[in-house]
Amino acid sequence: MTDINRADGQRVESERRRVDTPVIRTKLVPGQTFFETIKEYVGFDDNSTALLRRFHPMAMGEFPRIIEDFYAAIQRHPGASASITGGTAQIDRLKQTLVNWLHGLLLGPHDEAYFEKRARIGRVHVGIALPQSYMLTAMNRIRVQLADVARDRLFDDAATLVATTRAMHQIMDLELAIMLETYREDLLAKNRTTERLATIGQFAAGIGHELRNPLGVIESSVYLLRQHLTRDSPEPRVVRHLDKIAAEVQRSSKTITELLELARNRSPHRQPVGVRALIEAATGDSHLPEGVKLTTVTPSDADITLNVDRDQLARVLVNLFINAGQALGSSGQIVVEASRNDETTMLRVRDDGPGVPVQVRPRIFEALFTTKSRGTGLGLALCRRIVEAHGGTIVLEPEDPKRRGACFLITVPDDDEFPGTS
Numbered sequence: 001m002t003d004i005n006r007a008d009g010q011r012v013e014s015e016r017r018r019v020d021t022p023v024i025r026t027k028l029v030p031g032q033t034f035f036e037t038i039k040e041y042v043g044f045d046d047n048s049t050a051l052l053r054r055f056h057p058m059a060m061g062e063f064p065r066i067i068e069d070f071y072a073a074i075q076r077h078p079g080a081s082a083s084i085t086g087g088t089a090q091i092d093r094l095k096q097t098l099v100n101w102l103h104g105l106l107l108g109p110h111d112e113a114y115f116e117k118r119a120r121i122g123r124v125h126v127g128i129a130l131p132q133s134y135m136l137t138a139m140n141r142i143r144v145q146l147a148d149v150a151r152d153r154l155f156d157d158a159a160t161l162v163a164t165t166r167a168m169h170q171i172m173d174l175e176l177a178i179m180l181e182t183y184r185e186d187l188l189a190k191n192r193t194t195e196r197l198a199t200i201g202q203f204a205a206g207i208g209h210e211l212r213n214p215l216g217v218i219e220s221s222v223y224l225l226r227q228h229l230t231r232d233s234p235e236p237r238v239v240r241h242l243d244k245i246a247a248e249v250q251r252s253s254k255t256i257t258e259l260l261e262l263a264r265n266r267s268p269h270r271q272p273v274g275v276r277a278l279i280e281a282a283t284g285d286s287h288l289p290e291g292v293k294l295t296t297v298t299p300s301d302a303d304i305t306l307n308v309d310r311d312q313l314a315r316v317l318v319n320l321f322i323n324a325g326q327a328l329g330s331s332g333q334i335v336v337e338a339s340r341n342d343e344t345t346m347l348r349v350r351d352d353g354p355g356v357p358v359q360v361r362p363r364i365f366e367a368l369f370t371t372k373s374r375g376t377g378l379g380l381a382l383c384r385r386i387v388e389a390h391g392g393t394i395v396l397e398p399e400d401p402k403r404r405g406a407c408f409l410i411t412v413p414d415d416d417e418f419p420g421t422s
């Protein structure tokens with residue numbers, strides 16, 4: 001059971017599962033877009049855009065300093081820098097994206113296309129699980145710096161200074177409102193997922209138990225038939241059909257196991273588990289195609305001990321491995337990198353398949369969202385629920401232009417009380 005067909009993100013089953021480029025649908029006032037309403041509320045108009053454009057040549061020389069200040073603040077704060085998982089190469093890339101963001105901020109045009117672009121940037125931060133409070137405070141660092149530049153450059157023209165500073169505050173408030181709306185969007189999606197999982201769970205418990213027994217009977221009959229066949233020279237067509245029955249029974253059992261796991265929704269029973277043993281168990285249950293190679297990387301090849309619910313974490317890995325295996329097809333690589341940081345374990349599951357299409361990225365953890373013709377849309381929702389029950393996070397890392405494939409990062413603290421994980 002898996003959720004996403006990475007090679008074909010557009011193919012979908014029904015209207016409910018339609019893959020759209022996400023847009024903020026919140027309407028604060030009927031007949032107005034979200035952006036029109038908030039612009040009107042803060043009093044941002046064409047004159048504000050004109051003032052910001054005039055301010056742009058005065059401010060752009062200061063962008064490098066503003067950006068250095070911005071990233072220095074992130075690096076000083078472990079809660080913020082935890083979201084930077086790609087080291088200095090990622091920071092260098094981010095510095096360039098922030099320069100472009102600042103140019104766009106002052107030059108506009110501040111239209112609906114601008115709004116969509118900014119909402120997409122907001123979703124990138126939601127996707128990397130950046131705590132909302134850092135978004136708020138980071139925005140304020142830029143605001144303070146731009147206000148200083150305006151004061152220094154326009155000190156001899158009080159009227160322009162006042163008007164420009166006002167326009168600057170307005171656009172920063174709009175940016176903040178957009179960013180925060182993307183967090184709200186995510187929260188609503190999470191609530192929908194919780195409700196759906198609860199409903200599915202109730203049905204699943206009853207139906208799952210009913211189906212378990214007949215499937216068990218089919219499985220043992222297949223086993224007995226195989227034994228007869230081995231004794232009395234096997235008929236290839238019959239063997240093929242038995243293989244098909246066995247594979248389908250296994251698939252159905254797996255769906256039932258996941259439904260029952262959903263229904264139970266039990267709290268994790270933490271115990272020390274070696275990461276290598278955990279990965280080995282999950283690999284065994286994933287039935288990956290023969291040509292798919294799975295490698296585990298740990299620092300200095302030493303094992304790492306996690307304090308987690310063994311079965312639950314193994315289920316998370318099984319779901320990720322199956323997704324990766326399906327994305328890879330008959331051959332490819334899956335690499336699991338494990339590392340420790342203070343009292344937290346990080347597991348990165350990377351494959352070199354086609355990656356996850358950009359339009360489905362924001363929705364892949366939603367329950368019942370799938371792009372596969374045979375997917376249930378529960379696998380990644382379940383992964384997220386398990387990891388979050390451990391006080392951790394699971395994110396799909398942003399696309400890396402230098403690498404193919406998808407990369408999921410799981411972060412699990414040793415203890416749910418670990419600061420910054422609630």
Ligand code: HEM
Binds near residue numbers: 074080125128135399
């Ligand atoms: C004023 C607040 C912020 C602005 C304007 C901003 C701007 C941006 C932009 C333009 C992108 C590129 C999005 C894309 O097109 O893919 C981005 C991505 C990102 N930002 Fe921010 N950001 C802000 C706050 C933060 C903070 C506080 C952090 C803390 C770590 C952060 C970490 C990241 C990361 C990790 C990415 C993903 C980059 C990647 O593709 O590797 N951002 N941000």
